[in-house]
Amino acid sequence: LAKTTQPISMDSYEGQEVNITCSHNNIATNDYITWYQQFPSQGPRFIIQGYKTKVTNEVASLFIPADRKSSTLSLPRVSLSDTAVYYCLVGDMDQAGTALIFGKGTTLSVSS
Amino acid sequence: DAGVTQSPTHLIKTRGQQVTLRCSPKSGHDTVSWYQQALGQGPQFIFQYYEEEERQRGNFPDRFSGHQFPNYSSELNVNALLLGDSALYLCASSLGRGSYNSPLHFGNGTRLTVT
Numbered sequence: 001l002a003k004t005t006q007p008i009s010m011d012s013y014e015g016q017e018v019n020i021t022c023s024h025n026n027i028a029t030n031d032y033i034t035w036y037q038q039f040p041s042q043g044p045r046f047i048i049q050g051y052k053t054k055v056t057n058e059v060a061s062l063f064i065p066a067d068r069k070s071s072t073l074s075l076p077r078v079s080l081s082d083t084a085v086y087y088c089l090v091g092d093m094d095q096a097g098t099a100l101i102f103g104k105g106t107t108l109s110v111s112s
Numbered sequence: 113d114a115g116v117t118q119s120p121t122h123l124i125k126t127r128g129q130q131v132t133l134r135c136s137p138k139s140g141h142d143t144v145s146w147y148q149q150a151l152g153q154g155p156q157f158i159f160q161y162y163e164e165e166e167r168q169r170g171n172f173p174d175r176f177s178g179h180q181f182p183n184y185s186s187e188l189n190v191n192a193l194l195l196g197d198s199a200l201y202l203c204a205s206s207l208g209r210g211s212y213n214s215p216l217h218f219g220n221g222t223r224l225t226v227t
Contacts, residue, residue: 034215036216041220041221041223042220042221043202043203043204043218043219043220043221044216044218046215046216046217085154087154100216101157102147102154102155102156103154104153104154105154
């Protein structure tokens with residue numbers, strides 16, 4: 001299983017763009033990258049997923065360089081409600097793939 | 113469209129007792145995974161059920177067991193509870209074992225406290 005490394009914590013202010021980088025040096029050809037957000041006492045919530053280059057949805061963008069050894073989650077103009085723990089995971093694209101393994105995540109604190 | 117629902121939301125048990133947690137997956141999903149999350153830690157994978165069978169298992173003792181029913185709902189059973197079993201237990205559902213384009217959908221968990 002590809003292991004991921006993320007910063008333990010990050011601080012930001014409302015209205016700023018936040019970029020959280022995840023390292024996954026041993027990512028396999030068949031692995032994809034997924035980011036989840038978790039608020040206290042709630043289950044993780046899917047944010048975005050990608051395999052290569054750039055993926056964008058209504059809440060975030062995911063940048064994946066050509067070597068795929070890292071990925072960056074970009075949150076545009078964060079608000080106080082974006083204060084949460086963010087997890088980067090890698091998983092097998094195969095239908096019979098391995099279960100997703102969570103690390104400790106990055107705790108993002110947004111201040112006014 | 114109901115998401116993943118878990119019951120109960122909170123539970124207090126005594127050491128040595130047994131507990132059963134329940135999970136109903138998101139409509140259309142056929143796979144259920146269970147995770148244990150201790151305070152301040154990321155979710156730890158317990159096991160995954162697909163087609164009513166345990167397909168994968170994390171590093172948890174045999175005291176942790178589960179079941180998946182024909183309607184895809186699932187139960188997590190923990191026997192001989194230890195103080196260290198106190199945690200948030202999360203159920204996640206997916207289609208086809210959580211492959212690409214079928215991310216995990218989590219419930220809000222069951223908070224288990226063992227005294």
